[in-house]
Amino acid sequence: MGKTIIEKILNHAGGGNASAGDIVTVGLSYLMTNDAVAELTIQAFEKLGKPPWRKDRIVFILDHYIPATTENAARTHKLMRDFAGKHGLPIFDQQGVCHQLMLEQFVLPGDVVIGTDSHTCTYGGIGAFSTGVGSTDGAVAMATGNIWLKIPETIRIELTGALPDHVHPKDVILKIISDLGADGATYKVLQFTGSGAAGIGNAGRFTMCNMAVEAGAKAGIFEPDKVTEDFVRDRKRKGIFFQSDPDAEYCMNMTVDLDRLSPQISCPWSVDQVVPVDEAAGIRIDQAFIGSCTNGRIEDLRVAAHTLKGKKVHPQVRLLVAPASQSIYRQAAAEGLIEILIDAGAVICNPGCSACFGGQGMLWDGEVCIGTHNRNFRGRMGHKDARVYLASPETVAVSAVAGYIKNPGQ
Amino acid sequence: MLTIKGSVWKFGDGIDTDIIIPARYLIQPMEDMKWKAMEPIRPEFASLVKEGDVIVGGLNFGCGSSREQAPAVLAALGIRAIVAVSFARIFFRNAVNLGIPVIECRDVYEQANEGDTVEMHPSSGKIRLEEKGMEFTGSRLPDFLLAIIERGGLIPRVAKDGGK
Numbered sequence: 001m002g003k004t005i006i007e008k009i010l011n012h013a014g015g016g017n018a019s020a021g022d023i024v025t026v027g028l029s030y031l032m033t034n035d036a037v038a039e040l041t042i043q044a045f046e047k048l049g050k051p052p053w054r055k056d057r058i059v060f061i062l063d064h065y066i067p068a069t070t071e072n073a074a075r076t077h078k079l080m081r082d083f084a085g086k087h088g089l090p091i092f093d094q095q096g097v098c099h100q101l102m103l104e105q106f107v108l109p110g111d112v113v114i115g116t117d118s119h120t121c122t123y124g125g126i127g128a129f130s131t132g133v134g135s136t137d138g139a140v141a142m143a144t145g146n147i148w149l150k151i152p153e154t155i156r157i158e159l160t161g162a163l164p165d166h167v168h169p170k171d172v173i174l175k176i177i178s179d180l181g182a183d184g185a186t187y188k189v190l191q192f193t194g195s196g197a198a199g200i201g202n203a204g205r206f207t208m209c210n211m212a213v214e215a216g217a218k219a220g221i222f223e224p225d226k227v228t229e230d231f232v233r234d235r236k237r238k239g240i241f242f243q244s245d246p247d248a249e250y251c252m253n254m255t256v257d258l259d260r261l262s263p264q265i266s267c268p269w270s271v272d273q274v275v276p277v278d279e280a281a282g283i284r285i286d287q288a289f290i291g292s293c294t295n296g297r298i299e300d301l302r303v304a305a306h307t308l309k310g311k312k313v314h315p316q317v318r319l320l321v322a323p324a325s326q327s328i329y330r331q332a333a334a335e336g337l338i339e340i341l342i343d344a345g346a347v348i349c350n351p352g353c354s355a356c357f358g359g360q361g362m363l364w365d366g367e368v369c370i371g372t373h374n375r376n377f378r379g380r381m382g383h384k385d386a387r388v389y390l391a392s393p394e395t396v397a398v399s400a401v402a403g404y405i406k407n408p409g410q
Numbered sequence: 411m412l413t414i415k416g417s418v419w420k421f422g423d424g425i426d427t428d429i430i431i432p433a434r435y436l437i438q439p440m441e442d443m444k445w446k447a448m449e450p451i452r453p454e455f456a457s458l459v460k461e462g463d464v465i466v467g468g469l470n471f472g473c474g475s476s477r478e479q480a481p482a483v484l485a486a487l488g489i490r491a492i493v494a495v496s497f498a499r500i501f502f503r504n505a506v507n508l509g510i511p512v513i514e515c516r517d518v519y520e521q522a523n524e525g526d527t528v529e530m531h532p533s534s535g536k537i538r539l540e541e542k543g544m545e546f547t548g549s550r551l552p553d554f555l556l557a558i559i560e561r562g563g564l565i566p567r568v569a570k571d572g573g574k
């Protein structure tokens with residue numbers, strides 16, 4: 001019986017000849033933690049009374065509450081700086097969203113990475129196994145360099161055809177989450193494959209793997225290919241390009257025909273409440289947000305700028321744009337995108353998580369936000385009765401101009 | 411053998427981590443943060459929970475973020491076990507790592523009312539609803555997870571036993 005890419009990566013990292021369902025202990029390529037959970041992680045780590053397993057493989061990132069939004073944030077940040085300084089760990093202090101920085105600086109195909117953040121699954125976009133854990137698992141991994149896990153079963157999602165105009169990878173993953181449900185892939189991996197997958201660029205792959213966890217999945221993954229080669233072109237090491245065997249075993253098979261997909265939108269208060277944008281069209285909005293580890297990349301900013309060029313954001317709407325990292329910010333400025341966005345009336349926020357979880361741009365009772373991020377849970381962006389819709393950067397940009405939710409294809 | 415006995419706090423399906431503890435409170439000290447548990451849907455919960463109480467929830471309990479603050483605030487308020495129809499993956503692992511038994515049992519979700527007295531034995535998965543005189547068997551945790559719970563969590567287990 002052949003192996004899936006996930007089985008191969010985990011076996012290579014110490015699993016031996018294990019298969020889905022087996023519990024294995026694997027060695028880590030990296031451990032990442034961020035300021036939302038670092039305090040608990042550090043406290044747990046210090047109780048262990050051990051040194052960090054490797055200084056160059058534990059990454060601290062300040063991205064959620066930056067620049068420090070409250071005294072508590074300042075306290076957490078100081079704690080992280082002091083801890084990283086004492087142990088000589090790499091620390092990224094207000095340089096962008098953790099997952100984007102991990103991809104820009106560290107993670108390679110075939111790596112095994114855990115992060116104390118549920119969207120750590122983003123790195124599957126280049127064929128790494130990555131998943132989110134809590135602070136205690138993070139602390140133990142920090143001391144030991146390994147983690148036990150059950151090798152997950154894989155749902156194979158074959159993508160056929162190509163994305164029509166105005167339809168983006170975000171729409172594809174929203175449709176898949178809607179079909180699977182918020183717990184439809186619990187403990188499993190989503191493997192995106194087929195000719196349609198080959199046509200999706202790296203940024204789109206990150207968007208899709210990022211949201212695998214919204215169907216409950218442990219990870220999302222694309223098999224590395226020519227598109228991935230492009231991503232690692234300037235890196236010294238290229239990683240290992242594992243592929244699923246043709247006779248690998250899957251727990252479920254799905255097909256998504258990209259040609260027939262229309263723009264999708266997730267409605268409050270659960271990510272799997274997805275409908276075609278047309279069914280939510282006309283809903284008045286107060287705020288629009290373009291950014292996050294889901295859709296804050298240069299490709300997303302290009303789509304937004306292209307849509308907003310020469311237009312003005314609706315006077316009753318505030319548009320917030322947060323590039324996912326400093327290097328994306330710089331590139332967007334160099335391409336003239338930032339100027340277009342400012343001319344349209346957008347507020348450019350500092351790279352980081354920003355409004356995604358209410359670190360900035362909080363909402364009041366009854367307010368409505370449309371954003372490119374990944375979660376619309378009650379209370380996440382402020383008041384419990386604020387409503388958040390999730391869509392592609394193009395849908396968010398056209399809606400910001402219209403003042404209400406609008407299908408970009410119209 | 412660990413036995414837990416307390417009153418039931420009942421919640422529905424899809425209780426996500428932003429309900430259990432909203433993102434904006436995550437960086438507060440635990441002593442302050444715990445009072446915000448379940449704030450978006452039941453702001454009175456934190457002040458009424460008693461030591462030893464048990465949460466009963468529906469499908470996909472704890473879905474969303476990896477924040478360990480979610481099971482941690484519940485534990486800090488005195489919650490000693492959670493029974494749900496099903497759990498989200500990271501929450502389940504975090505709860506075990508903090509020494510909180512998590513048991514899957516649909517019958518308990520269907521039969522238990524808020525305030526019922528429940529007695530449970532994580533090592534066997536047996537759960538009794540006292541007033542109703544009903545007994546159910548929920549999922550039983552694998553031995554190595556039970557060992558973590560009996561130790562009081564993963565940190566004491568690794569620190570004292572050196573195990574993985």
Ligand code: SF4
Pocket residue numbers: 064097098099117119292293294352353354356357373374
């Ligand atoms: S951008 Fe949003 S989802 Fe991503 S790491 Fe930050 S808070 Fe989490």
